[in-house]
Amino acid sequence: MADGAHEEPAEDASEDGSAPEAPAADAEPAAPIPAQQTRGEADAEPPAAPVGKPTRAVRQPAKVIFGPVENGVDYLCSVTHHLAGAPTPRDLKYAILHLVAATEVLLKARLQLEHWSLIFEKPQTATRETFDNADFKSCGSIEALERLQNIAGLDIGNQQTKRDLNILIQWRNALQHYGLKTYKEGKAAKTVYAPAVEKVAANLLDFLLNFVRDELRPELKREELQALDDELRNVYTGLADIKKYLDNRMSRLRAELEPLRDQTVQCPLCKVYALLCNGLVECRFCEAVSEWGVVVAQEYVLHVQEIDWYSHSKDGGNELVDWCPECNTDSLVADVVFATGRRTSYFCFTCGCDFDSLASCDVCGRPAQEADGMAACGWCLDAKLERF
Ligand SMILES: [Zn+2]
Ligand SMILES: [Zn+2]
Ligand SMILES: [Zn+2]
Secondary structure: OOHHHOOOOHHHOOOOOOOOOOOHHHHOOOOOOOHHHHOOHHHHOOOOOOOOOOOOOOOOOOHHHHHHHHHHHHHHHHHHHHHOOOOOHHHHHHHHHHHHHHHHHHHHHHHHHHOHHHHEOOHHHOOHHHHHOOOOOEOOHHHHHHHHHHOOOOOOOOHHHHHHHHHHHHHHHHHHHHOOOEEEEOOEEEEOOHHHHHHHHHHHHHHHHHHHHHHHHHHOOHHHHHHHHHHHHHHHHHHHHHHHHHHHHHHHHHHHHHHHHHHOEEOOOOOOEEEEEEOEEEEOOOOOEEOOHHHHHHHHHHHHOOOOHHHHHHOOOOOOEEOOOOOOOOOEEEEEEEOOOOEEEEEEOOOOOEEOOOEEOOOOOOEEOEEOOEEOOHHHHHHHHHHO
16 A cells, blocks of 8 residues: 555545535645644754763653644544534545544654654654754655554554555545545445445544553643543544444344345455345445455455465465356355354355355366366356357
C-alpha cells in the first residue's frame, strides 16, 4: 500500500462533485503535522550547552504533543459527527478523510515522543533543520504504526488494525482520484458503502481511543487534560451510537440470514458472516457487492484465512485459489467455514458451490470431479471435445 505517497491535505479530496466544504474545520490540512505546531518551549533553549558543563538530556515536555493530540481528537469528533444518523455520501467522505487524518496525527504524535526523526519518510535523511522548517516528506500511517510496534516496541494494534487502516487509506485515495461512488481496484470497480465505513470506523475508533488513553494522555499536563477529556467524552458517545447502529443492523439481518447460514461465509471486508456467493458476491452486512468472485476469493485467503500470499508461494505451497469444476472460474478456496460452523474442503466464491472432496484432473492436475474412475477438469474436457 503506497500510503506514504499520499500526503495531500484533506481538502484536496473533493472530486466527487459534491458542494465545496464550507466550514473551516473541515478544510484543515490533515498531514503532515506541521513541525512548528508540535514543538514546545524547550526547543527554544540555547542550542549549545555552556562549555565545561555536562549536557543534560532534556525529555521533551508534555506541551510538545498537546497540539497534535488535540487536533487528532478533534478529527475523531468530526468522524463520529459525520457518521451519526443516516450519513449522506458527503458525510461518508468526510468521515473517511478525517479518520485517516486523525490516525496519522495521533500515531505521529506518539512516534515523535520516541524521536522526532522517526516521522520522516526516511529517518536516515532527517536533519533538525528540515524538521524545524517542516520541510520534509513524512511517513504514512501504516509506517508510523509499524515503527511504533517495531522501534518503540509498543504493544498496539493487530492484523485487523492494519487491515482496517489499509482499507481506509484505499478509500481515501479513491476519494482523491475517482470520487466516492466507485473506484478501480485492479479490474474491479468498487463502491464505498455506509455500513462498511461504519464498521471500519468503529474498529479504528476503538483502537485510537485506547491508544490516546494509554500512550498519549499520560504525556499531557494536568491543565491540558480537561479540554481533551471533554472532547474524548464526545467521541466515546459517538462511538457508542455507531456501535448501536451496527448492533441493530445485525439483529435485523439475523432473521434474514438464518435460513442461509449454511451457505454464508465470512466477508473479507467487514469480517461478518454475511457473504453470499451466487454469481454475484454480496455481503448483506456491509453491502459490498462484487461481480468478481475471483477477486473476493483472493481477499478471503488474504484477510480471513490470513495467509501471506508471498511467503506461501515462496515456500512452494499449493495454489491458494484454484479452478472451480462447477463454473470454471479461478475462485475455489480450500478449507472454508460457514456461519453454521460447517467446514468444507472447497468453496467457490463465484458460484457458491462447496465440495467435500475433489479429485485432481487426470490431465492437468486441477481440482476436478470424479466420474467412472476418471477425473477431467472443465478445461481439459472442453479441449477434448474441441478435438472431435
Ligand atoms: Zn461485509
Ligand atoms: Zn464455481
Ligand atoms: Zn485439466
